[in-house]
Amino acid sequence: MTGYGLLAEFKTAEDLVEAARRARAAGYRRVEAYSPFPVEGLVEAVGSYKDRIPLLTLLGGIVGGAGGYFMQWYSAVVAYPIDQGGRPYHSWPAFIPVTFELAVLGAALAAFFGMLALNGLPKLYHPLFNVPEFELASRSRFFLFIRYDDRRHDAPGARDFLASLQPLRLMEVPR
């Protein structure tokens, strides 16, 4: 039965960044790096990453704001017009506060759920959780992981390569 990949443990964030950079340089593509806090430069080291969160947030804000304004216009002009002291039905300045609030709401929800969706969360089971040492990833240690389905992956080579980075520990991750 084939495993899921190989996991190497490092002591410092700098070691992990360096290891990830070398893994990419060696041609590995399915490289993942795990750290207990966001490490600067790590995401560039593990490979291509495009930040789509800002775009999603903008779209969420536009949908929320435009939808909110439309809802007010529709209800005040089309569905339920009330003559209130001779003011125009489409009294746009009064519609601004709700439009603003709904734009912020749409953007914030898009940022949060976009972050979860792009990260593939929630994902309560993951093969890495089978490795007991991996719990240190949320505490004090830094991990580099190379998946077996990496196209450059020939099992003994990957093990030798990771060992050459001199990790604290090298672990097999079962599927």
Add this chain to the structure above:
Amino acid sequence: MAEQPSATTTAPGEVTLPSGYTYTSVTDKIANIVLTRRSRWPWFLTFSIALVCMLAFFLACGVLFIVGPGIWGINIPVAWGYAIGNFVWWIGIGHAGTFISAILLLLRQKWRTSINRFAEAMTLFAAGIAGIFPILHLGRPWFFYWLVPYPDAMSLWPQWRSPLVWDFFAISTYLTVSLVFWYMGLIPDLATLRDRAKTRTQQLIYGLFALGWRGEARHWARHQSAYLLMAGLATPLVVSVHSVVSLDFAIGNTPGYHSTIFPPYFVAGALFSGFAMVLTLAIPLRHFFGLHEFITMRHLENCAKVLLATGWFVAYGYLSETFMAYYSNDPFEIYMVQNRMTGPYAPVYWALITCNVLAPQIMWWRAARRSVPVLFVLSLVVNMGMWMERFLIVVSSLHRDFLPSAWGLFIPTRWDWIHLLGSIGMFVVLFMLFIRFLPAISIAEIREMLHEEKSS
């Protein structure tokens, strides 16, 4: 800004984190408060008293639902009493959390790290409690959902020109965004708790809420990106919320309400009371849980400085209100100001000036800013002062508006007091549960700070 990272580490005795801490020890120290530490008697005692107050609040709500708002002292002309004052007060307290988390994050004020988590929790609880009061005040609270625009069988829609509808959207958006912001920051820490869990129950519950967070580099990048954007969104939001609350008053033509200073004046008051509440909570928290190394004197001192500054904004608001009344030459506005200072509620006015304007001036002295008991007492004084301000805005303007034949007095009943004290009890209950079940300080951010200090 004054606090450059280099300056923070060089000031003697004021480093942000004590040396000798490692990733493991900060993690364990904060996580163990939740995971292994047994509750001691101060916690149980506070929790029990607060629980009794909270139950009294529920009882009072039950009586209110059965009998109606007549159990309160409100009547015509003072139809807005404690419920609206409490609402404005609580929502104001609920502003500092977002201010600390969002605005100070954008300004790169690193010292916010140890206080943002519990300040956000404070925001959430205060805003939630605030949201209850207008509903209780409705008279027919079971119809509150009529504020929600939904395609109902009556073909009715909310009145978009009403600030009360704006308020509904502002508060519900603020609550939702605060909750999401808080939870997003909690996810990595929940993963830490899941991994450090001592029992199966802890592991299951924290594991469920951690959503399977693993701390992968791309996950962190997206998390940070979303967190920063959310901070950017929360910044105008926090300003908008109390501005909209103030429009509930300012749009009306009652003397004392109808004023353009209201939005900034309310926002400043919100930050003022919010920072006072941060101090009220931070001081016992660091004392009872031994968090002196994370919530340092420097944090308390910075809060005190913010308190002093926002106190002056509030003082400017008082001054401007008085000035504008005379400048407008409107007899009703002028009478309102005179009545506020010399009328039946004059003791409240002078008490609030003492609490909000005079008392904080002690913060000019460094010794006072660095004395924990002084800060604690002052934070309580400011909280009280701000409650009196909310009370005065609501009541003193209504009780003598235009025609003397329509004047009246508001005298709170015992139910008014039960609702006020009970809501404080509910706040304390929620906060006590929070510090027992969730990390009160962001562990991941402290680890990040430790890394930056080590590498700098």
